Amino acid sequence: MSEQPDSHTAGRQVVIEMWTDLGCPWCYLGKHRLQTAIERHPDADRFVIRLRSFELNPNAPRRPETIASAFMRSHGGDMETVRRAERQIHALAHSEGLPFSLERLNANTFDVHRVLQYANEEDRGLAFFSLVQDRHFAGEMDPFDPDELARAAKTVGLSAHRVREVLASSEYGASVRSDQAEGRALGITGVPFTVFDRRFAMSGAQSVEAYAEVLAKTVPLTRRLTATGGQSCTTPLRRNLK
Structure with a gap:
């Protein structure tokens, strides 16, 4: 691994694109792990995360129901069946300090x-x-x-009024579909899918260490990185993909 900055990335911001969906628990974990890896990088301020849209279930109903109710309706069983199905991801989330509720809601995510x-x-x-x-x-x-989305938007400095306007219209629908089309062109069949500087790609929720290793390839450290985590599924992107 090079000990000098790569001329491809020297001195500029590096965009990390993550295709994601709201209700995907692996996206939830993966984003937090990626952010942790960035925070630990000496040049953390060089990285910009840009979230891209990818609907896992475009045909999901628009009326919300709890994830437990949705699971039981689709697969049968009872709450214990739901708990068993979510046991692994629930344990992982809690081990990483992330809340994970069976009372969360499920519905169509297109408007989000x-x-x-x-x-x-x-x-x-x-x-x-x-x-x-x-x-x-x-x-x-x-x-x-819509009101809760507008309040959340206001919390992070956006216009609640503008969010209500968007939700009452069809605005940005084409942008969502464009993101999804680009994702499919990149070969995405599931999320999260993360692209680093249009040079490397990672499929799935990786460990903090695996993300850190790719960050170091994208913006090389001034000292060598010792990887301490699990397997990385990093692959170079084909140059003809945009």
Whole structure:
């Protein structure tokens, strides 16, 4: 690994794009791990995370129900069945200090993604989506309620009035679909999917150490990095993809 800054990245900000969906628990974990890895990098201020839209279930109903109710309706069983199904991700979240509630809601996420696109235009996409997703997984918010989305937007410095305008219209729908089309062109079939500086890609929620290793490849450290974590699924992106 080089000990000198790569001329490809020297002195400039590096954009990290993460395709994500609100209700995806692995996206929730992966984003927090990526942020932790960035915070530990000596040049943390060089990195900019840009969240990209990817609906895992575009045909999901618009009327919210708890994730437990949705699971039992689709798969049968009772609350104990739901707990068993979510045991691994629940334990992982709590081991990393992240709340994880079975009372969180489930519904179509298209409108949330439309507001994310507006927030990205205002350079508040990460702050907005992180707040909504964190409260969502804590079971503290109905992210499908326009008023709650507007309040969350205001909390991170966005216009609540503008969010209500977006939600009452079809604005940013094309931007959501464009993100998804680009994701499919990159070969994305699930999320999270993270692209570093259009040079490296990682599929799935990786460990903090795996993310740190790719950050060091993207913006080399002035000292050698010793990787201490699990396997990385990093692959160079094909140059003809934009």
